[in-house]
Amino acid sequence: MASNDSDNLPDFGSSELGTKEYWDSAYEKEVDNFEDIGDVGEVWFGEETMDKIISWIEKCPEVKANDPIIDLGSGNGMMCIELSKRGFSQLVGVDYSELAVMLSRSVAKAEGCEEVVFETGDLITSERPNQCTCLTRKYKVVLDKGTYDAISLSPHDSQSAQLGYLATVKDLMDSDSLFSITSCNWTKDQLTDFFKDFKLHDEIKFKTIQFGGKTGSTYTSLVLKLST
Ligand SMILES: C[S@@+](CC[C@H](N)C(=O)[O-])C[C@H]1O[C@@H](n2cnc3c(N)ncnc32)[C@H](O)[C@@H]1O
DSSP: OOSSOGGGSOOOOOOGGGSHHHHHHHHHHHHHHHHHHOOOOOOTTHHHHHHHHHHHHHHOTTOOTTSEEEEESOTTSHHHHHHHHTTOOEEEEEESOHHHHHHHHHHHHHTTOTTSEEEEOOTTOSOSSOSSGGGGSOOSEEEEESHHHHHHTOTTTHHHHHHHHHHHHHHTOOTTOEEEEEESSOOHHHHHHHTTTEEEEEEOOOOEEEETTEEEESOEEEEEEEOO
């Protein structure tokens, strides 16, 4: 088991967003919408957030255009597709919903980004190495936007799911890799506490909101590296 003590993990309770049934049904509708009216569906946390993350990667001196990049829980594939349009050439998206993978391949084809690889794979399987080929290698950049949030809401033992996810992320990284995680559920402190075998490399800042005399950010977006 990973070094985290599962008794210390905050519990947000369960939600249908933590089930594969929910995502399969959501992407079934999105596949139909894309076929009918060309709507790519939801970009989680909005296009501005995606753009900020991509701009961070573009400006990062450590990341070259031909470095391997993986997007975990790639959904409709827009993160990889946008990265491809901005010149990144080794892109992989992985999602456990076959329908999401189908949608992302269709969107990539329509956008002229067919070189992006999309594979079906479960990020919390306990089998190591994972049966999905794209989860058996190392990446320079590992991306997550909203996927750890969804996994944390699993109604089937969310703490095991979180620890399984942690083990997968570590398997995909080496000492030079960067892990970019963007969340709407977790604070910076909670993320750095959970990813305790990592060190904080950078933070991507978003618009702040003020409420009840306090100022906060809508999302938390951190870039982490494995502690050596
Ligand atoms: C909130 S959506 C985010 C989608 C995309 N990253 C975005 O930002 O638009 C969460 C995604 O994670 C995927 N997902 C959830 N649990 C997963 C798991 N255990 N393995 C792989 N994908 C998972 C869902 O199918 C869904 O596409």
